Amino acid sequence: MAPKKTAAQKPMLDAREREILHAVVNSYITTAEPVGSRxxxxxxxxxxxxxxxxxxxxxxxxxxxxxQVHTSSGRVPTDNGYRYYxxxxxxxxxxTLTERRRIEREFSQKMxxxxxxxxxxxxLLALASHQASIVxxxxxxxxxxxxxxxxxxxxxRVAVLMVDNFGTVRSMIATMTGAxxxxxxxxxxxxxNQNFMGAEIxxxxxxxxxxxxxxxxxxxxxxxxxLEAFDMIPRRQEKRLFLEGAVQLFExxxxxxxxxxxxxxxxxEEHDKLITLLRKAVADGDGRAVFISKDDDKPGIEGIGVxxxxxxxxxKPAGFIGVLGPRRMPYSRLTAxxxxxxxxxxxxxxxxxx
Amino acid sequence: MAPKKTAAQKPMLDAREREILHAVVNSYITTAEPVGSRxxxxxxxxxxxxxxxxxxxxxxxxxxxxxQVHTSSGRVPTDNGYRYYxxxxxxxxxxTLTERRRIEREFSQKMxxxxxxxxxxxxLLALASHQASIVxxxxxxxxxxxxxxxxxxxxxRVAVLMVDNFGTVRSMIATMTGAxxxxxxxxxxxxxNQNFMGAEIxxxxxxxxxxxxxxxxxxxxxxxxxLEAFDMIPRRQEKRLFLEGAVQLFExxxxxxxxxxxxxxxxxEEHDKLITLLRKAVADGDGRAVFISKDDDKPGIEGIGVxxxxxxxxxKPAGFIGVLGPRRMPYSRLTAxxxxxxxxxxxxxxxxxx
DNA sequence: TGTTAGCACTCTATGATATTGAGTGCTAAC
DNA sequence: GTTAGCACTCAATATCATAGAGTGCTAACA
Numbered sequence: 110m111a112p113k114k115t116a117a118q119k120p121m122l123d124a125r126e127r128e129i130l131h132a133v134v135n136s137y138i139t140t141a142e143p144v145g146s147r148x149x150x151x152x153x154x155x156x157x158x159x160x161x162x163x164x165x166x167x168x169x170x171x172x173x174x175x176x177q178v179h180t181s182s183g184r185v186p187t188d189n190g191y192r193y194y195x196x197x198x199x200x201x202x203x204x205t206l207t208e209r210r211r212i213e214r215e216f217s218q219k220m221x222x223x224x225x226x227x228x229x230x231x232x233l234l235a236l237a238s239h240q241a242s243i244v245x246x247x248x249x250x251x252x253x254x255x256x257x258x259x260x261x262x263x264x265x266r267v268a269v270l271m272v273d274n275f276g277t278v279r280s281m282i283a284t285m286t287g288a289x290x291x292x293x294x295x296x297x298x299x300x301x302n303q304n305f306m307g308a309e310i311x312x313x314x315x316x317x318x319x320x321x322x323x324x325x326x327x328x329x330x331x332x333x334x335x336l337e338a339f340d341m342i343p344r345r346q347e348k349r350l351f352l353e354g355a356v357q358l359f360e361x362x363x364x365x366x367x368x369x370x371x372x373x374x375x376x377x378e379e380h381d382k383l384i385t386l387l388r389k390a391v392a393d394g395d396g397r398a399v400f401i402s403k404d405d406d407k408p409g410i411e412g413i414g415v416x417x418x419x420x421x422x423x424x425k426p427a428g429f430i431g432v433l434g435p436r437r438m439p440y441s442r443l444t445a446x447x448x449x450x451x452x453x454x455x456x457x458x459x460x461x462x463x
Numbered sequence: 464m465a466p467k468k469t470a471a472q473k474p475m476l477d478a479r480e481r482e483i484l485h486a487v488v489n490s491y492i493t494t495a496e497p498v499g500s501r502x503x504x505x506x507x508x509x510x511x512x513x514x515x516x517x518x519x520x521x522x523x524x525x526x527x528x529x530x531q532v533h534t535s536s537g538r539v540p541t542d543n544g545y546r547y548y549x550x551x552x553x554x555x556x557x558x559t560l561t562e563r564r565r566i567e568r569e570f571s572q573k574m575x576x577x578x579x580x581x582x583x584x585x586x587l588l589a590l591a592s593h594q595a596s597i598v599x600x601x602x603x604x605x606x607x608x609x610x611x612x613x614x615x616x617x618x619x620r621v622a623v624l625m626v627d628n629f630g631t632v633r634s635m636i637a638t639m640t641g642a643x644x645x646x647x648x649x650x651x652x653x654x655x656n657q658n659f660m661g662a663e664i665x666x667x668x669x670x671x672x673x674x675x676x677x678x679x680x681x682x683x684x685x686x687x688x689x690l691e692a693f694d695m696i697p698r699r700q701e702k703r704l705f706l707e708g709a710v711q712l713f714e715x716x717x718x719x720x721x722x723x724x725x726x727x728x729x730x731x732e733e734h735d736k737l738i739t740l741l742r743k744a745v746a747d748g749d750g751r752a753v754f755i756s757k758d759d760d761k762p763g764i765e766g767i768g769v770x771x772x773x774x775x776x777x778x779k780p781a782g783f784i785g786v787l788g789p790r791r792m793p794y795s796r797l798t799a800x801x802x803x804x805x806x807x808x809x810x811x812x813x814x815x816x817x
Numbered sequence: 818t819g820t821t822a823g824c825a826c827t828c829t830a831t832g833a834t835a836t837t838g839a840g841t842g843c844t845a846a847c
Numbered sequence: 848g849t850t851a852g853c854a855c856t857c858a859a860t861a862t863c864a865t866a867g868a869g870t871g872c873t874a875a876c877a
Contacts, residue, residue, distance in 0.1 A: 145840050158850050163841065181840050181856040258636075260614045260622060268612065268624060270634060280624060280634040356732055359725035370724060371713035378710055499869050512821050517870065535827040535869050 122172075125157075127198060129165045130174055134186050134194040138437050141362045143183030191401045191414070191436060199441040204449055212237070216453050223247070223275050223461060227351045230430065230454050235354025237450075238443055240434035241373075243383055243417075246349040247275070247458060249311030251427035256306065259298040259335065261289050267331065269338045273310055274423070275461050283334035290327075297328045297335070314339035350380050363412060363435040372409045377433070386410070387429040390417035399444065401436055412436055416443040418451035422458045430454060476526075479511075481552060483519050484528055488540050488548040492791050495716045497537030542790070545755045545768070549794050556795040558803055566591070570807050577601070577629050577815060581705045584784065584808050589708025591804075592797055594788035595727075597737055597771075600703040601629070601812060603665035605781035610660065613652040613689070615643050621685060623692045627664055628777070629815050637688035644681075651682045651689070668693035704734050717766060717789040726763045731787070740764070741783040744771035753798065755790055766790055770797040772805035776812045784808060 122130065132153045136144045146162040149155065155162070166184055169175045174190035177183075186194065204212075215233050227244050234242035251274075258270040265285045272278050301317075308316050314336055324332050355377055364370040376382055390400030400415040416438070417431030430451050432443055476484065486507045490498045500516040503509065509516070520538055523529045528544035531537075540548065558566075569587050581598050588596035605628075612624040619639045626632050655671075662670050668690055678686050709731055718724040730736055744754030754769040770792065771785030784805050786797055 143840090147840080159840095160842095160850050160852095161848090164849090167842080177841085179857055181842095182858075183840065258622060268614065268622070270622060270636075272636070278634045278636065280632045282624075282626070282632060353732070356725060356729045359721055359728070365721050367713055367719050367721065367724065370721065371710060374713070374728070375710045378707070497869090501869080513869095514821050514823095514871095515819085518820085521871080531870085533828055535871095536829080537869065 122169075122193075126165055126169060128155075129162060130169055130186075130190065130193065131198045133166070133169075133175060133184060134190060134198070137185055138439055141437060143178055143185050145183035148183065186437075188401055188403045188436070191440075195399045195401065195440050199444075201444050202441040204445050208237075208446075209449065212450065212453060216457055223277060223458065226454070226457055226461070230450065231351035231353045234430065234432060234447070234450055235357065237446055238354070238432040238434075239357050239360070240432040240438065240443070241355045241358055241377060242351075242353050242430075242432050243387060244351040244430045244454070245384065245387065245428040246351070247422055247427040248348075250309050251422055251425060252310040254305055254308050254310055254313060257298060257301040259294050259301070259331075261291055261294050265289055267294060267334070269335050271310075271338075275458065279338075281338035283331075283338060285330060285334060287330065289331070293325075293328050293331060296325065297331055300324060300328075301335075348380065348384055350383060352377060358434060361435045361437075363437065369412065372411070373413060373433075376409050376413070382409075383433075384429075386415050386433075387417045387431050390415045390431060391419055391429065398431070398447070399440060414438045414440070416440060416447045418447045420451040420455035420458070422455055427455070427458065476523075476547075480519055480523060482509075483516060484523055484540075484544065484547065485552045487520070487523075487529060487538060488544060488552070491539055492793055495791060497532050497539050499537035502537065540791075542755055542757045545790060545794075549753045549755065553795040553798075555798050558799050562591075562800075563803065566804065566807060570811055577631060577812065580808070580811055580815070584804065585705035585707045588784065588786060588801070588804055589711065591800055592708070592786040592788075593711050593714070594786040594792065594797070595709045595712055595731060596705075596707050596784075596786050597741060598705040598784045598808070599738065599741065599782040600705070601776055601781040602702075604663050605776055605779060606664045608659055608662050608664055608667060611652060611655040613648050613655070613685075615645055615648050619643055621648060621688070623689050625664075625692075629812065633692075635692035637685075637692060639684060639688060641684065643685070647679075647682050647685060650679065651685055654678060654682075655689075702734070702738055704737060706731060706737075712788060715789045715791075717791065723766065726765070727767060727787075730763050730767070736763075737787075738783075740769050740787070741771045741785050744769045744785060745773055745783065752785070752801065753794060768792045768794070770794060770801045772801045774805040774809035774812070776809055781809070781812065 129149060132149045132155075133144045136148060136152055146159040146166060149162050149166075150157070150159050166175060169190075170177065170184065173187055174193055175184040176187045176190075178185060212233065215229065218229075223246070227246055231242045231244040234244065253274045254271060255274050256272045258268075258272075260268040260270065265288055267283050267285065267289055268280060269283055270278060270280045300323075304320065304323075305313065305316060317332070317336060317339060321329075321332065355374065358364050358373055359370065364373060386400055391398045398417040398419070400417065402410050402413050404411075412435065413433060414436040415431050415433050417429050419426045419429050421427060431447060483503060486503045486509075487498045490502060490506055500513040500520060503516050503520075504511070504513050520529060523544075524531065524538065527541055528547055529538040530541045530544075532539060566587065569583065572583075577600070581600055585596045585598040588598065607628045608625060609628050610626045612622075612626075614622040614624065619642055621637050621639065621643055622634060623637055624632060624634045654677075658674065658677075659667065659670060671686070671690060671693060675683075675686065709728065712718050712727055713724065718727060740754055745752045752771040752773070754771065756764050756767050758765070766789060767787060768790045769785050769787050771783050773780045773783050775781060785801055
């Protein structure tokens, strides 16, 4: 028996145990086959015998890092095994200069609007990761009013324009019941700009409504009509996801059985769950943004892994991007890829907002 | 042997042949199992013997409407068999009042914008058909300028507003190099409204550019800046598809093998191909909007069926909607469903445009 | 002449059985 | 503490036999 450790204790592995766990996870990530003791010794040129490796692997199994598919098979990592690997063993494999250049080149094209940028990012991520990509649109709470313009148009109509911090212009034409007085419009325009510049765009309508009392009597009708325009904003700003590359998951052996494939594709259609997963990834990962499903997770989430990263706009977290695939994922490559891409998205979104 | 017919001749089937083909297709559509002669007699209470049915089925095989999976199996329809069924045998199964009511109720909710309507339609279609749904956004050539508004904003800026026939307002704020003269803006505004009202929004920039010479010298700077806004339109109006319900395809036995499933999901990510398919459906169907893949179609399209229907906006065809599934589809139900939904989409889009 | 009963034949699906090989766990020797 | 050796386990694969659904053909029938 190896040193006295139990699954209950905080597991501290010695150098050889770490080396062997690392080897097993690496081997399994590339081959998707259970890893035997002889394989470890051969593939990684170890100076110890297969029998020794067997003993260590048996210990690692007791500690809950490895498991056997059946009594006489090689070992595969458990969810905890992956977790330990991601948290303590893997060395993030930085992108090569060529890869970085390629991503930068992609980003420097077509930058006209936020949607285009996000769609493009999703495409790029799916292509580079060979997994399904998820790109979340900037949070409504990070989208803020930069400027209002109320403009009289004709006799009894007013164009309501609103520019947000990403430079997107929202507009609506409100038709009044009575004639429009230029003075009123200007006054309301000033009021809005002075009081609600920088307001969260999602809750704008509510904010304005709360302070409706401060608006002069004669502007009320106009304000009411403007509110109708504001009311429509949150719906449009609902969390939107840009997904791509899901087909690639069919290449993975873990999705060769239809039930498994079906569950992932089901998950990919449930955007709420995906958003939760992205957040969990960043939370669970203890700074590193990797979510690994537990063995006992409910079907649909069971057996998958997510590498995610938040992106910042103007220095503040605005949303997440990530890739989703089987639990057996090349985390060390993907972590670098996702982080770098998140940086780029944040940078370009910030620029769009400037 | 039955009457002399060969696959080369235009196949005219007699009543009994039609009845049996109808029975085989119906049976196969519901069970997904090869259909034998005894099954036909039993399931459809026929007054002839299994042996007779066997003879007829053998003839239908010679005519290319049925085929055997192997020498001693029951028969399944060929692509031509489905085609004949859809074109000559099936009776479109009208929606029940309850079903129609339900669809109408769905449509009467949430109608704020075009995108919401289309997304909602796609969802509804997927749910009701148990297949993957495809909803195409109205064609750019059907989106037309209804009104321009150029509005001076502050010293040197002009808000460019454009309302299209769906009521969507596009806007941009153009910053001039010099000061803005109200007179110039009004003149250009009139010029645009007089000359380009009803212009296709996709090619608006080009149209304006062609007639740039007619614009007065002193409005040129302004017009150039407005053009920048127009240039951005076509990209946003690129053919967009709203897809939903793809996971449901996993329930179909034909997609139990991963390669098959993979091909359909691959197809669903290729929007160009999907659009082509929708058009083909309407073209092939000879008025009825059903596309049935040929046995020798290239992988990816092989083995699928599409029920599609064009929708009209203001009486003119503006786009397609449809459902995609295995070739073995309940066409008689889906045809009614898709047509009815297309009518509703057209009606509501027209109303939005009014 | 078209229809039917009967029968031999075909082919898949299913289950039982044996074989192979990768890999483990344990023991005894180093 | 490490290693060689060996018995043991189990999935994967192949082989074989059997059952059952369905056909095609022939001869009898209305």
